[in-house]
Amino acid sequence: RKKPEHEETKNLPLRPPVVTIMGHVDHGKTRLLDAIRQTHVMESEAGGITQHIGAYQVEVKGQKITFLDTPGHEAFTAMRARGARSTDITVLVVAADDGIMPQTLEAIDHARAAGVPIVVAINKIDKPTANPDRVKQQLADHGLVVEDWGGDTIAVGTSAKERKGIDDLLENLLLVAEMEDLHADPNAPATGVVIEAEMDKSRGAMATVLVQNGSLKIGDTIVVGDTFGKVKAMFSDQGKHLRKADPSTPVAILGLPSVPGVGDSFSAVESERQARQIISERTVKKPATVSLASLH
């Protein structure tokens, strides 16, 4: 599977893969995200406050992987509805005792529709009632034939509870990332997508953004939705203050005048003047969109 953008980007440096975890409720998405974070999170700065910012990065064999820490399909769907492709790889969590369930199928459909490769985590293998072969059969019934059955779907047995299979899973994610050949230009003006946003009582609007291309820097003016602001402060999932965020880095930012929407894309611009111009162009286009929508 080759994407056209590769032609222009292949000489640019590689960027870490961005991974989303999906699957049926109670199959272990949250616990798996916790297990990965606890096992592999990068060294936090002394005094740094780890806080939940909706995404985190781990380092495996000197390579980074970014996880969107928003289990459930809502964020993914919201982003896709706005045309933002935020995920490079989907980890499909299937509980080995429960097998494929309605939301598992939904997740498969989402990933396929977005053209995102799937790596399966057959979770809860520690349970006496676990039946990984049954899961593999069900996967095959839905077109995902695992490698040991002659297919090309990577499936890894995991126990989020006992933290087993985590390294295997992460190494396979790096393998898929390598095949996907993910590049970005760290010298371009930053562009990306909002993955979480809230009003912080003391600090004002706080948004976690995923930098998808370019590097976001303190002092950058960014346009998000129909508003703009200057990045006043940035910090990582480890609470570490950053001056610059490279491609595939999730960062919490302060400085926006209001809370942006999840799934909104952002872009760094040269000046406030340019920001205003872009927004006014967008606002002019809006009434047409509204009247079109109201026809349906």
Ligand code: GDP
């Ligand atoms: P989510 O709804 O997919 O996010 O599922 P959770 O991560 O909240 O897990 C649902 C339940 O399954 C919780 O009680 C977890 O402790 C449990 N669970 C998750 N992973 C495992 C596992 O690998 N083994 C066992 N035995 N239980 C697990």
